[in-house]
Amino acid sequence: MKTARLEAFTDGVVAIIITIMVLEIHVPQGGDLTALKAEVPVLLAYVLSYLNVGIFWNNHHHMLHVTDRVNGKILWANLALLFWLSLVPFVIRWIDEAGFVAAPTAAYGVVLAFAGLSYTTLRAQIIALNGHDSRLAVATGNDVKGKLSMLLYAGAIPLAFVWPWVAILIYVTVALMWLVPDKRIESLVGKKESSA
Numbered sequence: 188m189k190t191a192r193l194e195a196f197t198d199g200v201v202a203i204i205i206t207i208m209v210l211e212i213h214v215p216q217g218g219d220l221t222a223l224k225a226e227v228p229v230l231l232a233y234v235l236s237y238l239n240v241g242i243f244w245n246n247h248h249h250m251l252h253v254t255d256r257v258n259g260k261i262l263w264a265n266l267a268l269l270f271w272l273s274l275v276p277f278v279i280r281w282i283d284e285a286g287f288v289a290a291p292t293a294a295y296g297v298v299l300a301f302a303g304l305s306y307t308t309l310r311a312q313i314i315a316l317n318g319h320d321s322r323l324a325v326a327t328g329n330d331v332k333g334k335l336s337m338l339l340y341a342g343a344i345p346l347a348f349v350w351p352w353v354a355i356l357i358y359v360t361v362a363l364m365w366l367v368p369d370k371r372i373e374s375l376v377g378k379k380e381s382s383a
Contacts, residue, residue, distance in 0.1 A: 193257055204276065208276045211276055229283035230341065236278075247309075254313050264309040270307055271301045293345070293348060295358065296358060304337065335364070
């Protein structure tokens with residue numbers, strides 16, 4: 188199978204997730220800037236979540252552009268990724284209701300960690316089908332950034348029960364690590380598109 192349907196489906200689901208996230212933000216009750224004060228936690232959670240969902244979508248887009256074919260295992264791995272991303276609006280709502288306290292902050296990390304694990308599984312399934320000499324395998328190598336991300340999440344989740352704000356800072360650090368897509372994949376995408 189080619190990747191077009193998988194990409195289109197993923198794009199649609201990610202668009203819905205982002206829409207649901209923004210619909211969870213409450214309109215302030217007052218007409219001045221001080222009315223925004225109560226909404227700051229959920230706005231910060233929204234910004235971080237929008238960034239994280241965008242990072243997953245961006246890297247997914249680049250990964251599929253250097254993928255020649257997909258199979259059923261890849262489709263299921265992709266669905267697992269989308270499942271975890273679809274829980275992002277839920278944890279944002281929980282943070283909105285409870286604040287940046289232990290359980291919702293840890294749950295946010297769990298969702299991000301399992302999304303990362305699902306992304307890693309998706310990458311592994313693509314490489315398994317397309318070959319260990321495929322463009323994706325060559326470009327991503329041993330995925331140091333992915334392994335480091337999982338270690339940071341594994342540390343941040345229990346830390347959320349002691350210092351929630353430190354856990355949030357770790358989540359921000361992971362997002363910043365992934366903000367720029369892998370240059371090796373981007374160069375392959377550019378070569379593929381110029382030859383088309």
